[in-house]
Amino acid sequence: MHSTINELPQRDLPVLSDYDISPKTGFLPVDPPLQILPDPYFAPWEETFEQFNGLLLASRLRQRVNELPMLDAARLVTKAEQRRAYLILCMLSHAYVWGKHELAAESLPEPLAVPWQKVADMLEIQPVLTHAAVVMWNWRLLYKDGPRDLSNLDTLGTLSGSSDESWFYLVTTAIEATGAPVLIKILQAIQFAREDDVVELKLELEGIRGIIEELVAVLRRMFEKCDPYVFYWKVRPYLAGWENMAEAGLPNGVRYEGVDNGEYKKLAGGSAAQSSLIHALDIAFGVEHFPTGHRPNKPVATTAHGTAHGAAHGTHTEASTTKAAPAPTTTAPGPTNFIKKMRFYMPGPHRNFLTHLTEVANIRQYVTAKAAETERTPEIEKLIEVYDECVHQIKVFRDVHIQMVTLYIVMQANRGPSISHGGFASPAKGPAATETHEKNGSAATATATHPDAKDAAPTAPVHAGNNTSATTTNKGSSILYPQKVLFGQPYGLAKKQEAGNDVVRGTGGTDLIPFLRQSRDETNETKIVATSSMATPRKASSA
Numbered sequence: 001m002h003s004t005i006n007e008l009p010q011r012d013l014p015v016l017s018d019y020d021i022s023p024k025t026g027f028l029p030v031d032p033p034l035q036i037l038p039d040p041y042f043a044p045w046e047e048t049f050e051q052f053n054g055l056l057l058a059s060r061l062r063q064r065v066n067e068l069p070m071l072d073a074a075r076l077v078t079k080a081e082q083r084r085a086y087l088i089l090c091m092l093s094h095a096y097v098w099g100k101h102e103l104a105a106e107s108l109p110e111p112l113a114v115p116w117q118k119v120a121d122m123l124e125i126q127p128v129l130t131h132a133a134v135v136m137w138n139w140r141l142l143y144k145d146g147p148r149d150l151s152n153l154d155t156l157g158t159l160s161g162s163s164d165e166s167w168f169y170l171v172t173t174a175i176e177a178t179g180a181p182v183l184i185k186i187l188q189a190i191q192f193a194r195e196d197d198v199v200e201l202k203l204e205l206e207g208i209r210g211i212i213e214e215l216v217a218v219l220r221r222m223f224e225k226c227d228p229y230v231f232y233w234k235v236r237p238y239l240a241g242w243e244n245m246a247e248a249g250l251p252n253g254v255r256y257e258g259v260d261n262g263e264y265k266k267l268a269g270g271s272a273a274q275s276s277l278i279h280a281l282d283i284a285f286g287v288e289h290f291p292t293g294h295r296p297n298k299p300v301a302t303t304a305h306g307t308a309h310g311a312a313h314g315t316h317t318e319a320s321t322t323k324a325a326p327a328p329t330t331t332a333p334g335p336t337n338f339i340k341k342m343r344f345y346m347p348g349p350h351r352n353f354l355t356h357l358t359e360v361a362n363i364r365q366y367v368t369a370k371a372a373e374t375e376r377t378p379e380i381e382k383l384i385e386v387y388d389e390c391v392h393q394i395k396v397f398r399d400v401h402i403q404m405v406t407l408y409i410v411m412q413a414n415r416g417p418s419i420s421h422g423g424f425a426s427p428a429k430g431p432a433a434t435e436t437h438e439k440n441g442s443a444a445t446a447t448a449t450h451p452d453a454k455d456a457a458p459t460a461p462v463h464a465g466n467n468t469s470a471t472t473t474n475k476g477s478s479i480l481y482p483q484k485v486l487f488g489q490p491y492g493l494a495k496k497q498e499a500g501n502d503v504v505r506g507t508g509g510t511d512l513i514p515f516l517r518q519s520r521d522e523t524n525e526t527k528i529v530a531t532s533s534m535a536t537p538r539k540a541s542s543a
C-alpha cells in the first residue's frame with residue numbers, strides 16, 4: 001500500500017442509519033411524509049394550513065394566525081409528526097411575515113413562534129423555511145407503490161398555490177431520491193481506497209458517475225413545468241428569510257415573540273444549497289469552496305458593493321450597510337463560505353453525517369497519490385479518468401444550475417414584472433401616497449412611491465406587526481393596478497434591477513453569479529487532469 005494511504009485517518013466509516021439516512025431513500029424519509037397530524041389537538045394548525053392559500057390571497061392570514069391557540073409542540077411524538085408540524089409552521093410563518101401585497105411583518109406571534117422554535121429544536125434545525133421543510137418533507141406519492149420520481153410525486157403544500165411552485169420543489173425532491181444510492185457507494189469507495197483496491201474503487205466510481213449524470217438529467221427537467229416569471233415574482237419572495245433583508249423591510253430580522261425574550265433572529269431563507277446530497281458529493285470528491293473572490297490561487301475580486309468576500313457572507317449588501325437600530329440578535333455563525341454556512345440550516349443528523357464524512361473522505365487523496373506514482377498502470381490511468389469524470393459531472397450539474405439561475409432570477413430581475421404588481425411591499429417616502437400603520441397603539445407613517453411621483457424620495461420601511469389595520473391613501477396609484485404604487489420597490493427577494501446594476505443577490509445576500517461561477521470553477525479545479533483554461537488542477541496536498 002502507498003505510504004500516503006497509510007497516513008489517512010482511519011476513523012470508522014459512518015453508518016447511515018446512525019444519521020437518519022437510508023441507503024435506499026438517502027436524506028429523504030423512508031416513509032412518505034405525513035399528510036395530516038393524527039392528534040386532533042393540532043386541528044387548528046391543520047385547518048389553517050388547508051386554507052392558507054385562500055387566507056393569504058384575501059389578506060386574512062395574519063388575522064387567522066393571530067386567532068390561533070397556543071399549542072404545545074411537546075405533544076408531537078414521532079419524527080414524522082414533528083416534520084409535518086415543522087412544514088406547516090414554516091409555510092404559515094413565511095406567509096405571515098411576507099404577506100400578499102402587505103408590508104413585511106417583523107414579529108411572529110407566539111402561537112407560531114413558540115411551537116416553531118420548539119419543533120425546530122426537536123429536529124435540530126432552524127426555525128426558518130428550509131430545504132428540508134419544502135423539499136424533503138413536503139411530498140406524497142400519487143401511487144403508493146410507484147417510484148419516487150416526477151411521474152409519481154405531488155407536494156403537500158405551496159406558498160403561492162401554483163403548480164409551478166410544486167414542480168420547483170418536486171424536481172429537487174426527485175434529485176434527492178435519484179441521488180440516494182450514491183451515499184452507500186461513496187462509503188464503499190472510501191473503503192476500497194482504504195484497502196488500496198484500484199479496480200473495485202474504479203467500478204464504484206463508475207456507478208457514482210452514472211448517478212450524477214442522472215441528477216443532471218432530473219435538474220434539466222426544471223424548465224418543463226416551472227415558469228421563470230411565476231418562480232421569481234410569485235414564489236421566490238416567500239422563500240426569503242430575514243438575514244440581509246433591510247431593503248425588504250426587515251433590517252433587524254424577525255422577532256419571535258415568546259422565544260428568547262422576543263429577540264430578533266436573522267436567519268437565511270430556503271435554498272437547495274442546503275441539500276446534504278450535493279454537500280456529500282463535494283466532500284466525497286474533495287471539492288473545496290472558498291469565500292467568493294478569495295480563492296487560494298486567484299487575486300481577490302472586488303464588486304461595486306465591496307469585496308466579493310463580503311458579498312458571500314452577506315456583509316456587504318445594501319441591507320447590511322443600512323443603518324439598523326441596534327437590537328439583540330441571534331445570527332447564524334459565519335463560517336468562511338456560503339455553501340458551508342448552509343449546513344447550519346440542515347437537520348442535525350444530516351449535518352453531523354457531513355462532518356463525519358469529511359473526516360473519512362479519502363478518494364481524491366488516494367487518486368492523487370496513485371497519479372503521482374512513477375509507473376502508472378492502465379488501471380490507475382482508468383481510475384484517474386473515472387474520478388475526473390465524476391468531478392466533471394458535478395461541474396456539469398453546476399453549469400446547468402447557473403443557466404437556470406440566469407433564466408429564473410437574473411433575467412426576471414432585469415425584465416421586471418409584466419404588470420407592476422407588488423406582492424411584497426417596502427414603501428418609500430413621498431407625497432404621492434401615504435399609508436398609516438398602527439402597531440401596539442402607536443402609529444407609524446410610511447409612504448409609497450408611484451413611478452410618476454417625481455418628488456418621491458426613498459426612506460426606511462415600516463413593518464406590519466400583529467395589528468395590521470392600515471389606512472391607505474394612494475393618490476398617485478393606477479386605477480387599473482392600484483398596487484402600481486409599489487413599482488420599483490423590492491418585493492422580498494423579488495425586485496426589478498436598476499439599469500446598470502448587474503448585482504443580483506441570492507437568499508443569503510450572495511452576489512449570485514460570481515458566487516455560482518466560482519463554485520463551478522472550484523469543482524472543475526478538483527480534477528486531477530485539467531480540462532480547460534479555467535481549470536487549473538489543485539495541488540495534491542490540498543485534497
Ligand code: HEM
Pocket residue numbers: 168171172175219222226231270271272273274275278339398401404405408409505506507508509510512516519520
Ligand atoms: C429554478 C431553479 C433554481 C433556482 C432559481 C436556484 C437558485 C439558486 C440560488 C439563487 C443559489 C445561490 C444561493 C442562494 O442564494 O440560496 C443557489 C445555490 C444552490 N442551488 Fe439552486 N436553484 C434552483 C434549483 C436548484 C436545484 C433543483 C438544486 C438541486 C439540489 C439546486 C442546488 C443548489 C446548490 C447546491 C447551491 C449552492 C451553490 C453550489 O453548490 O454551487 N438548486 N440556487
